[in-house]
Amino acid sequence: MDKIKSLGVMLDCSRDAVYSVETLKTYFDLLAKMGYDSVQLYTEDTYEAEGEPYFGYLRGRYSKAELKEIDAAAKERGLELIPCIQTLAHLGGLTRWREYWASCTDTGDILLAGEERTYRLIEHMFQTCAECFSSRRINIGMDEAHMVGLGKYLDMHGYRNRFEILSEHLRRVGEIADKYGFKPMMWSDMFFRLANKGEYYCAGGNIPQEAIDLVPENMELIYWDYYSQDKSHYDGMIKAHKQFRNRIVFAGGAHSWEGFAPFNRYSIEATRAAMRSCAENGVDDVFFTCWKDDGAECSLFASLPTLFCAAEFARGNYDDEKIAAKFRKLTGLDMDAFFALEKINLCESAGEIKNPCKYMLYNDMFLGIYDRTAIGHSGQEFAEARRYLERGTQSRRFGYIFKTLASLCDVLEIKFTLGLRTREAYRPGDKQKLLGLAPEYAELERRVQKFYKQFRAQWDRECKPNGFEKHDIRLGGLKARIGHCREMLEEYCAGKRADISPLNEDLLPAEEEKDGCSVLTNSWLHTATIKPLM
CATH class of the missing domain: 1.20.120.670 (N-acetyl-b-d-glucoasminidase)
Known part of the structure; x- marks a missing residue:
């Protein structure tokens, strides 16, 4: 690959759709043929956690046996299956149950930082990941926890600097990751939001030292960005991320989360700009998200053109005609049919x-x-x-x-x-x-x-x-x-x-x-x- 050393896809298995094992195997076949080397399964509460019967209850969660089968299928195809979980927010499927809202919920879908029941739950998450996944990389989430420290935490402890709350929680989660031999990565937006009055995009802005010191050095930061076709935008955000001491991973988007239809043309142009920026700015670990907000209405396979183009861009091939011909050979359909x-x-x-x-x-x-x-x-x-x-x-x-x-x-x-x-x-x-x-x-x-x-x-x-x-x-x-x-x-x-x-x-x-x-x-x-x- 042309300056891109690792290329992956993240599949959303939490917005109502939990893909069957057979569907994933078929999908892995295509990813392997395109040249991908990793897959993340985004599972908020859709996997089995020992000692947590309400975790994924009625959600179609993956059993441990299914996770092991999926992991083996990925490995057979040369793909690293990376667990992708949540350890702070986006756990509304869980916090609806009394077992959790009464004991370890801060507010809404956010876990209660500093509460021991929270860390027992997170340890049970890691136990499943350690048992069922061969990989020892893990995405621990922690994005978009906008109200952290402002619910039950505020009632219990009064107002505290939210950098401190996040730092202490991150340290505890990091200790659990270390215990099970995992090297964690996390979405980066919370550090930017807390430093910039809730705003994530701040290309060219200076990151406060307290935010930089907050992140453990062994934590990889995921810079996610799905909404620009301007290379200079990505250049600026990568520059902002490089103020941290941490290795940077880039996550782009194959837009398939705004209803029943994909947006491949938009996604391809955004990906083109992002991949050029990553290659020029030394970001060599990249993956593409296939979110499924508000009901997973769009088919998992509808975004194949975006993912195919991303793989070709990673190899330095930006020739649209050559890419289209190779896509037709893989799928039997022209890109225009998908467009x-x-x-x-x-x-x-x-x-x-x-x-x-x-x-x-x-x-x-x-x-x-x-x-x-x-x-x-x-x-x-x-x-x-x-x-x-x-x-x-x-x-x-x-x-x-x-x-x-x-x-x-x-x-x-x-x-x-x-x-x-x-x-x-x-x-x-x-x-x-x-x-x-x-x-x-x-x-x-x-x-x-x-x-x-x-x-x-x-x-x-x-x-x-x-x-x-x-x-x-x-x-x-x-x-x-x-x-x-x-x-x-x-x-x-x-x-x-x-x-x-x-x-x-x-x-x-x-x-x-x-x-x-x-x-x-x-x-x-x-x-x-x-x-x-x-």
Whole structure:
């Protein structure tokens, strides 16, 4: 490799989807052929921990036997399987249980630093990792613990400098890592945030000495960055990280966590800039994250173009034509076929990430929170996007991914503008026009059901059954809501309802974008409901 000595992938196995052992073996085959040498399984509470029955309870956690099988499969393919866990925050699947919130939770999803029950739990995590993984590298997490020390810790100890809290906790976790022979790495953002009023990106800024002294010298720092296509941005952040005495690992992103479709074109350009910067600035250990925020809706295999390009860039090959030819040989599909997956998000360029395919799927037809996105559109954009997916649906290996998004295109062809058209007919009292929309609501119910079956088939092919209950609720609820809205329209037109109050309200902008422009928002809860909090 051209100045890149280690190249890995991190798979998110914690956002509802826990990938089956067979899926991982298939994925490892592809990674090995591309030239990767390591894999991290991001498991918050989705693995077995001795003496912790609620750890991963009902989450589809990997058993010790499964972890050992996965480790052996990786080793057979020349891959180092590196445990990737959390030892401070992002443990909401765990802290929901009384066993943990009553004894070792600070606030939200953050463990209670300084509490002995916390360190017994973390020791049990390390016991599993030591028993089941051949590697003695470990990612201990510790990212985005924004509220550390401000919940139960504050009640117990009063306010303390949070650098000190983090330092003491990190020392205890480091001692446990040493006990089991692990060399730890951790995400770096908390050191930057505590030093820069919550901000992570501070290229060119000076890091306070207290932050530098906080990090044990044997701790590798992971500089993660997924949102820039500007090489100078990465240059500046690497320079900022080099103020620490620690070895730096870079983590890029294969964007597949903003809904049902990947963003390969954006990710490839961001990766191109990042890899050039890493090579020039002496960062030779790199991996790429495949996060799956808010439900793991995007197929694990949809990001193959990004990962393939990253591997080629690591070898110094930036020739797009040569890369495309090699990709076709590996997968049997052109990169353009995979790029067509993005058309469902109406993205015109490789420089934007907007996800209307998710938020307009769940956007309520009567509340219309995001209906201004649809102004000036007809819905036919999705019929056109579907045509671009046709070639991919013929693939024996990956056709199911394209079929899922083709089915979603069918849904959005109607639903994208249906709420807007309903309001436009209702406000002047055009009941004849409203009645004419009722069959579209009925057809939309049928299309949602078809999409549900296709998406469920995709999930069953890649994942354990656990976690899909969330999508049963989301899509089942969507179908029920469509039917309810249709019935309300029919009742209103028949004179059985005086009005439909949500449709009486003027639509306000939900975001800063202009009418007709898409946005990026990735919360089902904030899209489907108007009051998401208790």
